[in-house]
Amino acid sequence: MSSTSTVVVLDNGGGLIKAGLGGERDPSTILPNCLYRSPASKKWLHPNPLPTTTTSTTTTTIEPDLTSAAVRRPIDRGYLINPDLQREIWSHLFSSILHINPSHSSLLLTEPLFTLPSIQRSLDELVFEDFNFNSLYVADSPSLVHLYEASRRPDTLVSRAQCSLVVDCGFSFTHASPVFQNFTLNYAAKRIDLGGKALTNYLKELVSFRAVNVMEETFIMDDVKEKLCFVSLDVPRDLTIARNRGKDNLFRSTYVLPDGVTHMKGFVKYPEQAHRYLSLADGGLSRPPEGDMNCLEFAERPEERKTVDLTKNEFDLTNERFLVPEMIFHPADLGMNQAGLAECIVRAVNSCHPHLHPVLYESIILTGGSTLFPQYAARLEKELRPLVPDDYNVKITAQEE
Secondary structure (H helix, E strand, C coil), rough: CCCEEECCCCCCCCCCCEECCCCCCCCCEEEECCCCEECCCCCCCCCCCCCCCCCCCCCHHHHHHHCCCCCCCCEEEECCCCCHHHHHHHHHHHHHCCCHHHHHHEEEEEEECCCCCHHHHHHHHHHHHHCCCCEEEECCHHHHHHHHHHHHHCHHHHHHHCCCEEEECCCCCCCEEEEEECCCCCCCCEEEEECHHHHHHHHHHHHHHHHCCCCCCCCHHHHHHHHCCCCCHHHHHHHHHHHCEEECCCEEEEEEECCCCCCCCCCCCCCHHHHHHHHHHHCCCCCCCHHHHHHHHCCCHHHHHHCCCCCEEEEECCCHHHHHHHHHHCHHHHCCCCCCCHHHHHHHHHCCHHHHHHHHCEEEEEEHHHHHCHHHHHHHHHHHHHHCCCCCCCCEEEEEC
């Protein structure tokens, strides 16, 4: 590898591609790993990159109409099933977004645990035969997450013991993976076949049954899930509160669907209402965290809200907001014969040497988009505590993004 070679870092997820260049702290771009086609079009298109901290705020992109858009994904249930489609997406990424020449670059690529050899060969062919990269390093996400946390906080137990338990709850599934000396202990890793995609599909079913048919609205319901869903700290209590039909219902929140004319993206009707549930959290915030309001489109500006007829194409969410993330902790409620996340973590720890048990419980790291639900870490600690010996500490570190 020449000294002038560019290192491309590619986290090729089932839902999103996070890509950038070696040495940069943040991804250069975050891109949905799919192609979409609107009902009015015959052509499959590339989605726009999502806003990141490194993208310029001065550039404006035309929002595509994603209403009822059909979606094609190269990755299904976590694994690559359509190399040709992945080649097309990567080609667009490298040439039009990152503006790099693969033949003068090296690639660091993430790969899910337990990937079949045939899929590994398909990826190798993509990297070397189709794109002609100089070299390839394949990493699994648990070891990268461990290394990042250990280097970011050198004074913590994760760094001193070089041991952690990485809980990766992504688009396709959830892994609890012990890491020791920066190597993932594959024999101890446990998996739940549940991730962000299943949660979005469950939310689609609930909303379609109770309000309006959204079974074809993948992008919109992803947005609803990310903006309005949260993890309950006390499900029986919250179910009782959610039965309140009046305006005093702390969980009631209204989402306005795009109309294709004045706004191409859906938005939360009253953003301040969406965060009222935080007042229930013990020691929690009574108002939304700083910065959260910015991502709720333009609904927080009353003068602009008046230009849109909000009485149509909207629906209310109440208990759906916490019942959807609840599936991570109780997959049996979805009819899945699998353990919940807390039990999955305990099984992963018990598969390791007993000397590692106290360190693993005190070094749990959360990563993956589905861990970003508010109150996720607090609920997981509450579920874990009864299952862990009393003389062990439980400490959960959530990643910033």
